[in-house]
Amino acid sequence: QQSTHPSGRSINILNESGRRVEIHWMNPDDGSLVLQTKPDILAGASQSLSSYIGHTFEVRELPAKKSGVCAGDGDVCRVDHFTVSANQDQIFIIGEGIVVEHTDSKTIATKSASALLDTCKSNAKKQLAADPDSATTILESLSACVQKGVADEIEKANEEIAFQAEVRRNMAALVENYTCADETLNTTESKRTETWENRKVHVMIDRPASKIHVIDDFVTEEECKAVADTAEPILHDATVADGSGGSKLSESRKAKQAGIKVHWDKEADGDLIARLSRRVYDYVNHVLALDIKEDGQEDLMSIQYFGRGPDDDKPDRYMPHCDGDCTGLDFKSGSRMATIVMYCDVPEVGGATRFRNSNVHIKPKQHAATFFSYIDPVTMKMDSGFTEHSGCPVVEGTKRIVTQWVRLGVDKENPWNSFNTLGVKYSDAENQ
Numbered sequence: 001q002q003s004t005h006p007s008g009r010s011i012n013i014l015n016e017s018g019r020r021v022e023i024h025w026m027n028p029d030d031g032s033l034v035l036q037t038k039p040d041i042l043a044g045a046s047q048s049l050s051s052y053i054g055h056t057f058e059v060r061e062l063p064a065k066k067s068g069v070c071a072g073d074g075d076v077c078r079v080d081h082f083t084v085s086a087n088q089d090q091i092f093i094i095g096e097g098i099v100v101e102h103t104d105s106k107t108i109a110t111k112s113a114s115a116l117l118d119t120c121k122s123n124a125k126k127q128l129a130a131d132p133d134s135a136t137t138i139l140e141s142l143s144a145c146v147q148k149g150v151a152d153e154i155e156k157a158n159e160e161i162a163f164q165a166e167v168r169r170n171m172a173a174l175v176e177n178y179t180c181a182d183e184t185l186n187t188t189e190s191k192r193t194e195t196w197e198n199r200k201v202h203v204m205i206d207r208p209a210s211k212i213h214v215i216d217d218f219v220t221e222e223e224c225k226a227v228a229d230t231a232e233p234i235l236h237d238a239t240v241a242d243g244s245g246g247s248k249l250s251e252s253r254k255a256k257q258a259g260i261k262v263h264w265d266k267e268a269d270g271d272l273i274a275r276l277s278r279r280v281y282d283y284v285n286h287v288l289a290l291d292i293k294e295d296g297q298e299d300l301m302s303i304q305y306f307g308r309g310p311d312d313d314k315p316d317r318y319m320p321h322c323d324g325d326c327t328g329l330d331f332k333s334g335s336r337m338a339t340i341v342m343y344c345d346v347p348e349v350g351g352a353t354r355f356r357n358s359n360v361h362i363k364p365k366q367h368a369a370t371f372f373s374y375i376d377p378v379t380m381k382m383d384s385g386f387t388e389h390s391g392c393p394v395v396e397g398t399k400r401i402v403t404q405w406v407r408l409g410v411d412k413e414n415p416w417n418s419f420n421t422l423g424v425k426y427s428d429a430e431n432q
C-alpha cells in the first residue's frame with residue numbers, strides 16, 4: 001500500500017556513526033515518538049523504512065552496552081532529526097556525532113555536477129596562471145571541458161536507463177499470461193483522480209509522452225446500442241495488413257470488428273454515434289490541447305470478443321501491441337497519437353486491458369473508457385513503450401468495445417488513409 005501511494009517514499013538509513021541508534025517517527029499531531037527500529041540499528045548496519053513525503057524522524061544515540069553511557073559531551077545521548085523529501089532514492093547517513101546527512105537523486109546529481117565543474121575550473125585556473133592573456137581560449141576550453149563531462153554523464157545515465165528498461169520489458173513479457181489469467185486481479189490503483197464533465201477520471205500514469213486514464217461512465221447504453229446495431233450486419237474477422245496491399249487473418253488479433261462511420265451531418269439532430277464521437281475528441285483535446293478535429297480521422301471501430309470457455313486454446317484476444325509508434329521516435333504527421341477504448345459489454349471472465357510495461361491492469365467496467373496517449377505534445381517525441389497494451393483472452397461472456405484511434409495532422413484533404421502508401425482498408429489500419 002505504502003509504495004504505491006503517490007507520496008510514499010521508501011528510504012534507506014545507514015548508520016556510520018560508530019554508535020548504536022534507534023529511529024522514531026515524530027507524530028506531528030501530538031509530538032509523540034513512535035519507535036521504528038526493533039532491534040536497534042547497530043554501528044555499521046543499515047535499515048530501510050517505508051515512509052511518506054514530509055514525515056520527520058528522530059535519531060537517538062543509545063548508551064553503550066558495557067559502559068551504560070553515551071559518547072556525547074557529559075555522556076549525553078545525542079539526537080538528530082531528518083525529514084523525508086519528495087525526491088527519489090533518499091538515503092540518510094548517520095555520521096559521526098549523530099549528525100544526519102541526507103542524499104537523494106537530486107543531491108547526488110548536484111554533487112556529480114559540481115565535481116565535474118571543479119575539474120574543469122582547476123584546469124582553467126592552471127592555464128590562466130601560465131598565460132594571463134589567454135582568457136578567450138581558456139573560456140573555450142572550459143566550456144568544452146564542461147560539455148564533454150555533461151555528455152559523458154548523460155551517456156552513462158542513458159545506458160543505465162536502457163539496461164533497466166530491458167530488464168523491465170523482459171519481466172513484463174514473462175508475467176503477461178499469468179496476470180491476464182488472474183481473475184483475482186483488480187484494476188490497478190490510480191495515482192490520483194480528477195473530474196471531467198461530471199465524470200470521475202482515474203489517472204493511472206501521467207508522463208509527458210505516456211498517459212493512461214480510466215474515465216467512468218464515458219459511453220451511454222443507447223450510444224453502445226447505436227454502435228452495435230450499425231456493426232451487426234458488417235461484423236467480420238479482424239485482419240491485419242499482409243504487407244502487399246491486402247489483408248490477412250492474424251493470430252495476434254482474434255476478434256470480430258466493424259468500422260463505424262460517423263455521420264457528422266446528423267450531429268445537430270442528436271445522432272448518438274456523432275454525439276459519442278464528439279465526446280471522444282473533446283476528451284483528447286482536454287488532455288492534450290492539440291486541437292484535434294474530426295476531419296480525416298479513422299472511423300470508430302466496434303470490436304467484439306466472444307468467450308468460448310477455459311478449454312479454448314485460441315481464445316479471442318489482442319496480443320501486446322502499440323496502436324501507433326512507441327519506440328520513442330519523433331512524431332510523424334498523420335499518424336496515431338492517442339486512443340480511447342470504450343467498454344460497452346464486459347465479459348464474465350477475462351478480457352482485461354493490460355499495459356504490461358506500465359504495470360497497469362484495467363478490468364473493464366461497463367460504460368467506462370480507457371484513454372491513452374503516446375505523444376509528448378511539447379517535444380513531439382513518441383512514447384517509449386509504456387502504452388504498449390493487450391486485450392487479455394476473453395474466457396466467458398462477450399466483450400464489446402468501441403475504439404477510436406486518434407491521429408494528428410489529418411484533415412479533409414489529407415485523411416488518415418492518405419498516409420498509408422498501400423491504401424489498405426480501414427480494417428487493416430492498426431499497426432502491429
Ligand SMILES: O=C(O)CCC(=O)C(=O)O
Pocket residue numbers: 303318323339341351352353354389390391392401403
Ligand atoms: O480489447 C482491449 O481491451 C484493447 C483493444 C485495443 O488494443 C485496441 O482497440 O486498440
Ligand SMILES: [Fe+2]
Pocket residue numbers: 321322323389
Ligand atoms: Fe490497441
